[in-house]
Amino acid sequence: MSWRGAATRLYSFVALVLAMATMAVWAFDARAQGYPSRVVTVILPVGPGGAPDLFARILSEHLQLKLGHPFVVENRPGAGGNLAMQAVVRAAADGHTLLLMTTPHAINATLFPMLDANLVRDIAPVTGLVGDNFVLVVTPSWPVKTLAELLAYARANPGSINMASSGAGNLSHLSGEMFKMKAGIDMVHVPYRSTPAALADVMSGNVHLMFDAVPSARPNIGGGKLRALGVSGTGPHPQLPGVPAIAGVVPGYEVTGWMGIGAPRATTQPVVEKLSHEISKALADPSVKSRLTELGSNKLELSAAEFGNLIAADTAKWAEVIKHAGLKARP
Numbered sequence: 001m002s003w004r005g006a007a008t009r010l011y012s013f014v015a016l017v018l019a020m021a022t023m024a025v026w027a028f029d030a031r032a033q034g035y036p037s038r039v040v041t042v043i044l045p046v047g048p049g050g051a052p053d054l055f056a057r058i059l060s061e062h063l064q065l066k067l068g069h070p071f072v073v074e075n076r077p078g079a080g081g082n083l084a085m086q087a088v089v090r091a092a093a094d095g096h097t098l099l100l101m102t103t104p105h106a107i108n109a110t111l112f113p114m115l116d117a118n119l120v121r122d123i124a125p126v127t128g129l130v131g132d133n134f135v136l137v138v139t140p141s142w143p144v145k146t147l148a149e150l151l152a153y154a155r156a157n158p159g160s161i162n163m164a165s166s167g168a169g170n171l172s173h174l175s176g177e178m179f180k181m182k183a184g185i186d187m188v189h190v191p192y193r194s195t196p197a198a199l200a201d202v203m204s205g206n207v208h209l210m211f212d213a214v215p216s217a218r219p220n221i222g223g224g225k226l227r228a229l230g231v232s233g234t235g236p237h238p239q240l241p242g243v244p245a246i247a248g249v250v251p252g253y254e255v256t257g258w259m260g261i262g263a264p265r266a267t268t269q270p271v272v273e274k275l276s277h278e279i280s281k282a283l284a285d286p287s288v289k290s291r292l293t294e295l296g297s298n299k300l301e302l303s304a305a306e307f308g309n310l311i312a313a314d315t316a317k318w319a320e321v322i323k324h325a326g327l328k329a330r331p
Contacts, residue, residue, distance in 0.1 A: 045081030093266035110319040128302030154185040175211035215296030
C-alpha cells in the first residue's frame with residue numbers, strides 16, 4: 001500500500017472518530033436540553049413544616065416556574081433519613097427523582113453499616129444549598145458563663161453534666177459527642193424526641209446544656225431564656241455577635257449542618273450540570289434570598305464536585321466521632 005493510500009485511510013478513520021464524538025456530544029447535550037420532560041419529585045428525609053421542608057418548597061416553586069414542569073415535594077421521614085435516600089437510589093437515573101440531602105445522611109454511612117444504600121456510593125451530588133452552624137447553649141440559672149468555665153467544671157466534675165439532644169445519633173447529639181472527644185471531657189447524653197422538648201428542659205434547668213442549630217436557638221438566646229457559650233463555625237456567627245467560636249478553646253472543633261440536592265448515581269452529567277446551574281440561579285434570585293434569610297439559614301452554594309468533596313469529608317469526620325463514642329444505631 002502506498003503512503004498516500006495509508007494517509008487517506010488514516011484521515012478517513014480520524015474523520016469518522018471525530019464525527020462519532022461530535023454525535024455523542026450532541027446526544028449528550030440533548031438529554032439536558034430536553035430535561036425535565038415531566039414532573040420532578042424532590043424527596044425529603046423530614047416531615048412537613050420544618051425549615052428543610054419550607055426551603056425545599058421555596059426552591060421547587062422557583063424551579064417549576066423556570067423549567068416549565070412541576071417540582072413536587074414528597075416527605076418521607078423515618079430511619080434517620082434512610083427511607084428517603086433508599087427511594088431515590090431505587091428511582092430511574094434521569095433527574096426526575098431528587099433527594100434533599102442533609103448531614104445525617106453522611107452520619108448514617110457509619111451509624112447504619114448494614115444499610116443497602118450509601119450516600120457516597122449511590123447518590124450523585126448536584127449542588128449544596130444551605131449550611132447552618134450550631135451553638136452551645138446552657139440554662140441561664142447555671143453559673144457557668146464561658147467555655148473556659150464549662151471545661152473547668154467538666155474536668156473537676158466528670159460525668160456530672162447532662163447534655164440534651166433532639167435524638168440519639170442526630171447532629172445535635174453528635175455535635176456534643178465531638179465536643180466531648182475534642183475537649184477530653186465526659187458528659188451524660190439525654191436524648192429527647194424533638195428540639196422543642198430538649199430546649200424546654202434546658203431553659204427550665206432540668207438539663208445543663210445542648211448543641212442546637214443557630215436559627216432555632218437564636219430567638220431564645222435573644223430573649224434571655226438561653227445563654228450562648230460558643231458557636232460551631234471557625235469564626236463568629238453574624239447572627240450571634242459577641243459569641244466566640246468553640247474552636248478558639250477546643251482546637252479542631254467545627255460543625256456545619258448542610259442541605260443539598262442529589263440524584264441517583266447514574267444520572268448523566270449534562271442533567272446534573274443543568275440542575276446545578278438552575279439551582280444556582282434560584283439561590284441568587286432576590287425573592288429566594290429574602291425567604292432564605294427569613295428562615296435564618298446561610299447560602300452554601302457549591303458545585304457538584306465541591307459538594308461531593310464536602311460529603312466525603314463529613315462522612316469521614318463523623319465516622320471518627322461515632323467510633324470514638326461507641327455509638328450504634330437502634331435495630
